[in-house]
Amino acid sequence: MITSGEAERAARAVLERACRSVGVSAEGAELLRLGENAIYRLPEGIVARVTRPGQQHAARREVLVARWLEANGVSAVRAAPGLRQPVEVDGRSVTWWRELPPHRYGDTLDVAAMLRRLHHLPPPSTFSLGRLDPFVRLAERIDRASTLAEADRAWMRGHLARLRARHAELPAGLPSAVVHGDAWVGNVLRTQDGRTVLLDLERCSVGPPEWDLVSTAVKAYTVAGITDADYQAFTVAYGHDVVRWGGFETLRDIREFRMTCMAAQVAAENPARHPEAALRLACLRGELGDRPWRWTAVP
Known part of the structure; x- marks a missing residue:
């Protein structure tokens, strides 16, 4: 380790x-x-x-x-x-x-405005963005989750397979667009001079806009990090409510699983984070009741 x-x-x-x-x-x-x-x-x-x-x-x-x-x-x-x-x-x-100049995290309205702008851009013509892969690096993170028991990692591998199968059956949604790939309030900053700035561009690709939108819904309804009013303001500002889409639960579950795998990866390098990884895993397995779940941020 x-x-x-x-x-x-x-x-x-x-x-x-x-x-x-x-x-x-x-x-x-x-x-x-x-x-x-x-x-x-x-x-x-x-x-x-x-x-x-x-x-x-x-x-x-x-x-x-x-x-x-x-x-x-x-x-x-x-x-x-x-x-x-x-x-x-x-x-x-x-x-x-x-x-960057002095700044703070943005809010849900900043995220909505940034996503509207991004999702309306035509893809670049001089290089390929590639297709969105919502499962990128998850198998590797499970393999490296050394603070978890092998039985837990086996469950995670099975859950990953189930999510892949559900993802293959997603219903039609919004037209494909340039997506950020990890669009939440932590990746949109507001500078002291009033500019909003988009960060962490490594997962930028072409895919369903719903993947970007689901992160704010997860922030509201999985971890209660924002209020329902905040979320409703986000949907009005963007012009679409992903929660009403038939594929929402599948993308929500994939996003939650990504968050859990990230916590497990961090715990492998910092065992003090193991309780958070174990907590998230227990939530996904239905052992700690319904959402919202009180998850603590990991680096």
């Missing part, structure tokens, strides 16, 4: 080598977040993003998406100019971004 301290030291070593290769100083690099990626603040207004191993394609595409959104006037995180992107070190990718 790799601890969070070991994971951070490994990411920092990758960062330092990447910085040397492009002539950027890593001195005083400040760890901002250690989760799916390791995020560091560097001098001169640069933020570095260090992926997990095997994410080279996603990193390259994320930079292309950022540049494409900038060219289309969508307010999103900007790739830092003048630096080679991405830099590959030991199977991991490092990308470079402009540091």
Whole structure:
């Protein structure tokens, strides 16, 4: 089992080598977040993003998406100019971004406005976004969930198979569009000068807009993180209520499973997070009653 301290030291070593290769100083690099990626603040207004191993394609595409959104006037995180992107070190990718001005998390209205803008963009013509895969990396996360018992992981593998089968039978919905892939309030920021900024572009792809919309419904009705009034305001602002769609429960269940697998992955590196992973798993198995469930955020 790799601890969070070991994971951070490994990411920092990758960062330092990447910085040397492009002539950027890593001195005083400040760890901002250690989760799916390791995020560091560097001098001169640069933020570095260090992926997990095997994410080279996603990193390259994320930079292309950022540049494409900038060219289309969508307010999103900007790739830092003048630096080679991405830099590959030991199977991991490092990308470079402009540091954002002071900001806070957005709200559901900010998410709705951003999604309306994104979903109406025609896909890029110079590169392929690829099709949305709502199951990406879930099998790997289950395999790495070392704090869970093998019986629990076996149940998760079976649940994954059941979700795949349900997903294959989704009813028709909104026309396919450019989707963000992980659209929740934590990935839309509002700066002090009033701009909204879209973050975490690595799952941007072409797929059903409902996948983006379901995250806010989960925020409201799975974990009670926003009120029903907040959710209704979101549906009015976007112009569609995904809860009323026949495929809602399937996408909701997939999103909840993704959240549970993420907690299990984090627990493998930080065993203090194991109770949260176990709690989420018990909820999915119907052992702790009906939604909403009181889940605690993990990095």
